Amino acid sequence: MSVAALAIDALLPALDIIGLAIGTENSSDNQLLVIMIFLGLGVGPLLFGPLSDSLGRKPIVYMGFVLFIVASFICINATSLEMMILGRVLQGIGLSAPRTISIAIIRDMYSGDYMARIMSFVTVVFILIPVIAPLLGKFVLDHYNWQGIFYIQVLISILVSFWFWRQQPETLAIADRVKPSFPIFKNGFKEVLKQKKTMGYTLITGFVSGAFFVYLSSSQQIFEIQYNLKEEFPFIFAGLAISIGAAIFLNGSLVLKYGTEKLITFSLLGFFGISILYSILFFGGTNPPVSIVILFFAMLFFMLGFLFGNLRALAMEPVGHIAGMAAAITGFISTIMAVPISIYIGSFVVDSAFPLFVGFAICSFISLLILLFLKRSK
Structure with a gap:
């Protein structure tokens, strides 16, 4: 899963340089180099999820990494914004395989709060990559060029694939595999859509991710x-x-003590409250001192840390019998929601961070309404 974070975050220091190289006209267009990889991450699971229920988990991960490597070379040789976007979308489709199948593997082996606990530890690794990825990207940029960032991604994906081949056993027994067919996919989609709990937490994931x-x-x-x-x-x-x-x-320990639902409720309330506070204090759009912005971001992201793994765990809980397909469908729905949300809000982030916090507040408020509906239904 961490290769996806690397492919996104290592590129951040080079966005303006890449924009100049491929001839982007507006600096806001460079945001597409980040956002469009998420489009691929959302669409790809619809292919790889059902295939993993038929062929097993491990072969699908290898297929995804091969596509990611091919797409990386498209990005390296891109001379226009359109070609770069194509490469980034294909990168996302390729990385959707290890990203989605990792969740299916965890669901094959765990359930309930213990699944949320494992998801927390896995996500720690996923989140630690952004700590070093921009630094790695800047180091490569300073000593080589922006294409070198993509070469590093290719090398790391090969190393991860080798480790996965040697260390990770197959978790889907042959007896539990099903042949891929449109009726099976259609029935799986219906199964996911009729589960209020699954759909509710998937929609919340979409707004939070956006x-x-x-x-x-x-x-x-x-x-x-x-x-x-x-x-x-x-x-x-x-x-x-x-x-x-x-x-x-912290979630890995707290989730067993307080339960997944309580942590999600607390975190969404905190996320909404912090966003509203910033919007009130700095209404008008003038940026405060950078230390204040960093403080508010840090508080918001601390709340986010209790959401990502827990939301996916609760969404997957009722659909463990079709874990691969369910992980694909829920990932597709949440990402397809998140991409247009992020593009729309991002278009307002020109000379101030204020629109970003307004977007945070709106997304978290809608998420709280969905959570309230789920609690009343329960």
Whole structure:
């Protein structure tokens, strides 16, 4: 799963340089180099999820890494925004295989709060990558060029594939495999859609992810352009990633003590409250001192750390009998929601971070309404 984070975050310090190389006209267009990989991450599971229920988990991971490597070379040789976007979408489709199948593997082996606990530890690794990825990207950029970032990604994906081949056993028994067919996929989609719990937490994931995607795509613009902190940006990004990782690490213990639903409720309320507070304090759009912005981001991301793994665990709980397909469908729905949300909110982040926090507040408020509906239905 961490290769996806590497492919996204290592590129952040180089967005403006890549934009110049491929001829982007507006600096906001560079956000597409981040956002469009999520489009691939959302669409790809529809192919790889059902195939994993038929062929097993491990072969699908290998297929995804091969596609990712091919797409990386498309990005390396891109000479236009359109070609770069194509490469990034294909990168996302390829990485959707290890990203989705990792969740299916966990669901094959665990359930309930214990599944949430394992998801927390896995996500810690996933989140720790953003701590080092921008620093790695900046190091390669300073000593080589922006294409070198893609070469590093290819090398690491090969090493991860080799480790996965040697260390991870197959978790889907041959007796439990089903032949892929359209009726099976159709029935699986219906099964997911009729589960209120699965759909509710998937929709919340979509809104929360959409808010987070905006930060990922606009963080370089906020800190490097608005605050003129080009050299400091990788360290700021790494520090904020640590705040998410700390919460995810704590979640591994707290989820067994308080339960998944309580942690999600607490975190969504905190996320909404912090976003509203910033929107009130800095209404009008003038950026406060950078230390204040970093403080608010850190508090928000600490709340996010209790959401990602827990939301996926609760969404997957009723559909463990079709874990591969369910992981694909829920991932597709949440990502297809998140991409247009992030593009729309990101278009307002031009000379101030204020629209970002307004977007956070709206997304978390809608998520709280969905959570209230789920609790009443229960």
